[in-house]
Amino acid sequence: MAKGYRRVDRDQPFLFPPDMREWLPARHAVWLVIEAVRRLDTRAFHARRRTGGAGTAGYDPDMMLTLLVWAYASGVTSSRRIERLCQQDVAFRVICAGHLPGHVTIARFRQQFAETAASLFAQVLLLCASLGMGQVGTVALDGTKIAASASKDASRAEEGLRKLAREMAAAHAAADAAEDDLFGEGKRGDDDPGDPFTRAERVTAALASLQGEREAREAAERAKAEEQLRAARAGAPAGGRPAAGAEVELARANLARQEDAAQARWGAWAAGKGPRHRPPALPQESGKVRAALARVERALAAQAGREAARQAAGAEPRRNVTDPASRLMPVRGGGFTQGCNAQNVTSEDGLVIATRLTQDTTDTQWYEPMISDAAAAAAAMAEAGGPGGGTIGLVLADAGYLSGDNLACPGPGRLIATGKRRALEEAA
Secondary structure, three states: OOOOOOOOOOOOOOOOOOOHHHOOOOOOHHHHHHHHHHOOOOHHHHHOOOOOOOOOOOOOHHHHHHHHHHHHHOOOOOHHHHHHHHHHOHHHHHHHOOOOOOHHHHHHHHHHHHHOHHHHHHHHHHHHHHOOOOOOOEEEEEEEEEEOOOOHHHEEEHHHHHHHHHHHHHHHHHHHHHHHHHHOOOOOOOOOOOOOOOHHHHHHHHHHHHHHHHHHHHHHHHHHHHHHHHHHHOOOOOOOOOOOOOHHHHHHHHHHHHHHHHHHHHHHHHOOOOOOOOOOOOHHHOHHHHHHHHHHHHHHHHHHHHHHHHHOHHHOOEEEOOOOOOEEEEOOOOOEEEEEEEEEEEOOOOOEEEEEEEOOOOOHHHHHHHHHHHHHHHHHHHHOOOOOOOOOOEEEEOHHHOOHHHHHOOOOEEEEOOOOHHHHHHHO
16 A cells, blocks of 8 residues: 655756667667668758858758658647647657757748658668568558548639639728728838738639639540541541530431431432332431430430539539648548548558559549559669569559459559449348
8 A cells, every 4th residue: 555645846856867868768769760861861951951151050951851750650740739849748859959940940841841752752662671671472552531631611613712712802902991091001000921821822722723624624525526526527436435525416427327328228229229128217217317316315415414513513623722732532431521532552561662642532543553653662672672572463452443444454463352342242
């Protein structure tokens, strides 16, 4: 039984050990991160720093990079929280060697980090390979929906963005007029530099993204429609699904061809050509003509349906005014989240050897690019002394990657699921 409580004496003077290596156990993960960054080629960071001039000495880029890597590995992505942890957390203090970078410094360095992340990722893979990691006999490919720091309620269709831009422009003009009355025309009235990336700029970026996507989609559809129409007029209609802008015209062209052919058959029979005991069907009664006419009606109905869908606000493409680069992503269990679709290829021993952040809601089109990236990474790791011969043996992927192209494209052997587990069990 305890004899009493431990004494709580906050006035008792004591010191940390004078050697930082004694602050944390030798096997603490922070020492591994520090050593790993020390082995990376960080010349790209040093090239962006200016030293030797007037002013306070800057922070070592290697230290700042280590700080970000440790923060992200710890699930911390806020510059202000990282600043606080540099004051309060022993591991963060060890990384900074007692220095206290502010959140503005951390945020500026993060912007530089984003530009060179790909090269650092490749270097980390080679370092892992030299340590014996990266078993690529079997790799797994999957997509993961990553939530953005933005609400899906902040998404707007093109007309909604235009309306918001007009409202913000009107509010801006009204605010300028009020401040001119208050401070005098031509005077600022304060020294606030303002937000470097304002809501108005985000709205403009979102609207530009929507317009660019729409224009690219319409240009691709026009080119496909023109090619199909050229082939149809030349008498050699192209196969495949008709372009949205040419569906009706192609159906009408097919109807005209069938009517001409039926009329030619009837005219030849009437002129005494062909068997007399079995006259051809009249052009208006021909089965091929009736089928072509039904195709025209279906094309007209599909065109009307697309137009109605475009007019429905819920069917229009949308952009988020908080994070224009994010998209509405369907998630498991139903519903949507605002974010991105991260594609990852993972080795047998849990090492991510290829990764991309995409804006696509589906995975299908990313099978071939991701396996190509993974194959290149496997070869590079083998050259660095990694395990295996640098060749991927087998790829595992879920039903989201199932397509004829993905099954037939060049590359390593693959097992792609043909459906979800529940659906396969029900079909068995």
